[in-house]
Amino acid sequence: MCRWLAYSGSRVGLDDLLYKPVNSLVMQSKHSRLGVETTNGDGFGVGWYGNDPIPGVYYSTEPAWHDRNLRELSSHASAERVFAHIRATTGTAVQQTNCHPFRYGRWLWMHNGLIANFPTVKRDLALAVDPALFPLIEGSTDSELFFYLALTFGLQQDxxxxxxxxxxxxxxxxxxxxxxxxxxxxxxxxxxxxTWAFRYSSEGHSRTLFHNTDVATLRVQYPDNPMLHGLSDDTRIVVSEPLGDLQGAWQEIPESTCVVVQGGEADLFPFVPAPG
Structure with missing residues (x-):
């Protein structure tokens, strides 16, 4: 399906996230270890926060490993909060408006997975979107419609x-x-x-999701690792699959869980659908 990462912490170059790790997101676009598909080549997107509260976004329908502009951008841009997503389509078109992360105002959203039999349920779900929001939907994916449903139900408040x-x-x-x-x-x-991250599925067998172990703890365990000394204590990364093989660096997020990352804290809460 897809792979994604959500980073927050000390200012980092985009290439430090997208290219340099052993199992970087660009590497995962060709050789995913834990995804449903090994190859995720149906487009790419990255969102980051600079001086403006509205995040910048870059989208491409090129495979991430083949996008020269992404490599150029990544070597110059840096940020303290980054969302990045590589896409493997579940049936909708390969086009820029279908690339994640989706943006609404200062909000970003990205999704790995699917709404099953989406063509069958699409109309019913679309009619539930706030009429004021509906014209803002640009693409044809289940993921973007899911985002606008969440906005309709108060994403910005809770x-x-x-x-x-x-x-x-x-x-x-x-x-x-x-x-x-x-x-x-x-x-x-x-x-x-x-950042709010969710792992859930109707069948109780969800796609993989991990967060990093506390950086201060890892520095004690690996005092000679230079990468860890370049990260602030509040650095937090949530990923579809680990970016490297450092023993103890990654913790799997349990089924039916929401992770809330704020400051240097990553708090886990049970996640269940609202009662009908």
Missing amino acids: PRAAVATAVELIEGTGRRHGIEHPLQMTVATTNGEA
Whole structure:
């Protein structure tokens, strides 16, 4: 399906996230170790926060490993909060408006997974989007529609509750259409100040998701590792699969969990759909 990362912490060059790690996101676009597909070549997107509260975004339909402009941008741009996503389409077109992360105001959103039998449930779900938001949907993916459902249900005020309500609607709609497992998701969203990441699926067998071990702890364990000394103590990375093989550096996020990253804290909460 897809691979993604959500970074926050000390200012970092985009190439330090996208190219330099042993299992970087660009490497995963060709050789994913834990994804459903080994190759994720149906486009790429990166969002980052600079001096403006509205994040910058870059999208391409090129495979990440083949995009010269992405390499050039990554060697010059840096940020303290970065979202990046490599896409493997589940059936919708390969086009820039279908690339993640999606943006609404200061919010970014990205998704790995799918709404099952999306063409069957698409109309019902689209009608639930706030009419004021609906014209802003640019692409044709289930992921973008999911984002606008969450916005409709109050993402900007309470992300955990809004995503739970959107998931309840998606599952309820799918099951009315006879779909046994309507949703598979790892999702990340941010307003530039905090990140919320979710691991959930209707079948209880979700796509992989990890977060890094506390950097201060890793420095004690690996005092001679120069990479760790370049990171601030509040550095947090949530990823579809680890960026490297450093023993103890990555913790798997449990099923049906929401991770809230703010400051240097990464707090885990149970995640269940809102009651219908």
